[in-house]
């Protein structure tokens with residue numbers, strides 16, 4: 122099969138592209154290397170460098186026949202969406218519209234999008250289903266919800282559109298240099314690099330963590346499933362992990378770590394966790410627990426960051 126996976130120089134896109142290439146598919150990616158790294162690109166990928174909302178970049182795929190477009194690229198920080206809302210709009214929403222237009226024009230019949238649990242905001246009931254009314258708290262979340270709505274409309278042109286509302290994705294390969302996105306990676310990177318964790322916001326906030334391999338398997342499930350229309354799925358573990366749990370876990374695994382709490386960031390959610398029955402009913406089961414994932418990530422993080430630090434010396 123022939124797939125477009127945007128953002129393959131990043132954490133999730135890289136893992137998805139690697140999986141598809143390993144299974145014998147042809148994969149093209151568009152990545153502007155804003156948070157991704159060229160070194161992350163899996164071998165054998167067809168790489169187009171640039172913004173996935175720019176006409177000049179999209180021209181390069183005008184004649185491709187993709188079996189599916191898996192749109193993963195985007196800036197993924199609520200904090201950054203307040204610092205630069207216009208860029209957030211282009212990278213997270215205009216990109217989706219442009220790629221849907223490409224799908225329509227080229228006859229691509231499947232569009233999978235990494236939306237986010239951020240769309241829910243602080244819901245009235247902490248355990249959210251796909252029917253919970255979304256009330257975004259950040260510009261980032263507004264853009265994700267708008268993207269979903271573009272997909273809903275484009276699905277009426279015969280494109281099967283699937284929005285995966287990812288909860289907190291974590292695991293090996295996560296960007297340990299980006300201290301504005303990814304709770305587990307932000308705390309772990311600080312612990313390994315400086316021995317001191319600065320936590321923006323309170324200890325009683327909580328998240329629902331889903332391991333990267335389980336996200337790849339969710340995407341794979343939809344690549345193998347025919348269907349039509351527009352569908353939304355939570356990709357979550359249905360488990361609350363408090364900020365204090367993450368800090369305790371890291372402090373128990375690494376020696377002499379200290380931490381402090383400072384003011385939170387705009388638009389940060391206090392906590393929700395996701396009911397994933399809709400996805401489980403299709404046969405998806407998350408396989409990696411928070412503890413198992415963190416233990417893998419700590420081993421990997423120490424090795425990666427120590428190698429980086431040695432290279433800089």
Ligand SMILES: NC(=O)c1ccc[n+]([C@@H]2O[C@H](COP(=O)([O-])OP(=O)(O)OC[C@H]3O[C@@H](n4cnc5c(N)ncnc54)[C@H](O)[C@@H]3O)[C@@H](O)[C@H]2O)c1
Nearest residue numbers: 128130131132133152153154155156157173194195197290
């Ligand atoms: N990581 C999470 O917990 C999480 C949760 C929910 C949703 N998501 C979504 O998943 C996607 C991937 O997140 P990630 O954690 O892999 O982030 P990441 O920063 O590691 O990867 C994003 C990739 O997209 C590229 N990129 C960004 N804007 C681009 C643009 N306009 N054109 C081309 N390339 C661009 C970056 O260079 C990077 O390689 C994002 O859309 C994010 O909103 C992530």
